[in-house]
Amino acid sequence: MTDQPVIIVEDNRNGVPQKKRARTESKNGNKSRCVPNSILRPESNSLLDDMLYPLTTETFLQDHFRKDAVCINRKSNAQDGNEELVSYICNTFLFGLSVKEIFAETSSENVFLWLRPPPSSSDVAAMNSVEISDPDSAFALHQSGSHPAYCRAPPALEQLLVGSLLRTTGLGGGHYHPPHADVVTLGGGTTLGRGEVELFISTSSSSSSSKSKDNGTAKKHLTGWHTDFQENFTIQLSGVKRWTLCRGRVKHPLRATTPHYSREASVIENQLKVARLSVLSGEESFDTGKINSYGFEYGENNTCGPEMTVTLHPGDVLYFPSGMWHRVETVEPGISLNVSLMGTTYAKMVSEAIQHMLVGSDDGWREIVTSRPGRGADATKRLETLMEKLPNVINDLVTNYGAQAVLPPALQYPPIENEGDDGSEGGSVGEASEEDGQSNKSGEEEGVEKGILLDDEGADGQSNGDESTEDDDTSPTSGIIIPMDHFEGPPGWSCKQPPNTKLMKNPLATLIAMNEITQHLDGEPSSSSSSSTKRYILNVNFAGNDMYESYIRVILETEGNYTDLMELYLECESRGIDELTHTYAWCDKHPPPCLFYYGYLAWVKI
Secondary structure (H helix, E strand, C coil): CCCCCEEEEEEEECCCCCCCCCCEECCCCCEEECCCCCCCCCCCCCCCHHHCCCCCCHHHHHHCCCCEEEEEEEECCCCCCCCCCHHHHHHCHHHHHHHHHHHHHHCCEEEEEEEEECCCCCCCCCCCEECCHHHHHHHHHHCCCCCCEECCCCHHHHHHHHHHHHHHHCCCHHHHHCCCCCCCCCCCCCEEEEEEEEEECCCCCCCCHHHHCCCCCCCCEEEEEECCCCCCEEECCCCEEEEEEEEEEECCCCCCCCCCCCCHHHHHHHEEEEEEHHHHHCCCCCCCCCCCCCCCCCCCCEEEEEEEEEECCCEEEEEEEECEEEEEEEEEEEEEEEECCCCCCHHHHHHHHHHHHHHHCCCCHHHHCCCCCCCCEHHHHHHHHHHHHHHHHHHHHHHHCHHHHCCHHHHHCCCCCCCCCCCCCCCCCCCCHHHHHCCCCCCCHHHHHHHCCEEEECCCCCHHHHHHCCHHHCCCCCCCEEEEECCCCCCCCCCCCCEEEEEEEEECCEEEEEEEEEEEECCCCCCCCCCCCEEEEEECCCCCCCCCCEEEEEEECCCEEEEEEEEHHHHHHHHCCEEECHHHHHHHHCCHHHHHCCCCCCEEEE
């Protein structure tokens, strides 16, 4: 990390060769939208490679990611129909930058329009916005009043950019559940990584209310100083913007600081209390000469180092980390695109795991807090009794099971259920274009090769087809199916036993035989006891949230090879037996690799 907040990289290349791209179906079923692994250069491995070129992804991730802002100034020599990043995004996903069509196809429920401050206000006046649900009305107001607009990008573009960037940066382990896609995910709808793609549409002021009193010229739109809690990648699609940035004092902020926006007392209080907690817990809590508390306004003991200004033209890319103060001025009206990435913190994951351990260790932790002071119900004394046992529970998790219990391999590697560049864990895999001369594979065919299936079939193997209902996603037979007999993990992963270890069941994991559920359901055929194919549901780390949503939920399927071993694990679990080393002798079989990968089993040091 350097003193200057922004690293500037110049891209002075000329023309680049065209690369063939894989095709995927758009939401209307037409195979017209391309989802490339790389857009600009045949040697690229990801979209991030092209966004940051000539800076390599490896250098960016090692030296600058979550440390410095990075600005790529791109000297474009683009011709119509070339492979430039901006041209591809605009023409393939954004309707040639037609604002009316963008409003109609946004992922947002509403379009936000910023209200320009009155002529007498200062440049740093707090912003106000209105939400318009009807896209035609939003477009009319945007044009007639010259109001800058904000909305989410269309779903196809959001899935492509967020999924690819999460996978490449490793945020959230590369796991992503597109909010507008009907896909099955590893956690049943909850994933470690999240993100959205925002479009900021500035305008040229023509109304009299937006003219300066001094000379009648249009007042440029200015977004005042603020911070974000996301990791941000901005691409200037058209127009010109001037960014000024300065480092903030909060590392990995949980909330933004937004003095630029219309203010409410509850918002200011919430942001300040979280920011001050973060500063006090960090390394920079007692900077020389700074004795005041973290303030809400820019420069009130909440910045570090100098300011730096960069100007973005079409094709330029700016990355800036969470917590960095920035202000943005429109120099020439146009459209900019911003990818915001976020995800689950270590604190949230561990605290939910500890809650899972607590509610399973002592029924007292499941009691409702009850207090009748002086009348026989002293909540403090009850809690003191429970807290005496707390160190043992935490020590058991940390010492006997370790971090691998909370963060199994399946959450550390990008999802292997789908290698499409949208990064989602389910759905169809992109098909090769006809000109590539490659055969097209469905998502299921691709998954079979890896030992993965995405299933929405009943236990009898019959597809629900058009008769599926809204409740189908709650069916125990739907989810990611892991064929245990053929499972292969990702490259570089191994479940080989290390020296001086024993086989332990993860205390955060639970197995349920599928027929234990289906036998009680109307209209759900139960698995025949004579069938050689057996299914088991695995859930990991689910008791730490109000909805009991699992960090991992998969359906394990065996055609008989592992049935005896799985039934033995069920029996051991019912008896509270966690050490399973002895199962070798009983079944004479090595545990199936998928149980290690998805977090049911682990090798623990003796």
